[in-house]
Amino acid sequence: MLHYSCDRCKRIINPEVDLRYVVKLEVEAAMEAVEVDEFEDDRDHLLEVQEILERMEDGESDLVSDDLYQRRRYDLCAECYRRFIKDPIGHDVRAQFGFSQN
Numbered sequence: 001m002l003h004y005s006c007d008r009c010k011r012i013i014n015p016e017v018d019l020r021y022v023v024k025l026e027v028e029a030a031m032e033a034v035e036v037d038e039f040e041d042d043r044d045h046l047l048e049v050q051e052i053l054e055r056m057e058d059g060e061s062d063l064v065s066d067d068l069y070q071r072r073r074y075d076l077c078a079e080c081y082r083r084f085i086k087d088p089i090g091h092d093v094r095a096q097f098g099f100s101q102n
Helices: 045-058 078-086 091-096
Strands: 021-028 069-076
Touching: 021 078, 069 078
Parallel strands: none
Antiparallel strands: 021 069
């Protein structure tokens, strides 16, 4: 039997009783188009990108660093899922800290 735990709070998730939520996160660097010479126009850029993505899936590519692309997967319990869905990028984290008015 597979054992699951929440990647946020570390609580054990029993798949027979508890709901388990899977969050898949894909982050990529946003790059602007670069001016290219007319001589390079005959390159098949889509084919090059497809080949890089295929190598990434096979785990063989050194062409794309973690600074440019990352794919992550997280298991969440029901409580952590509700917190995540309310504030997926952590805006409310600042509200958790109470600073004095010194």
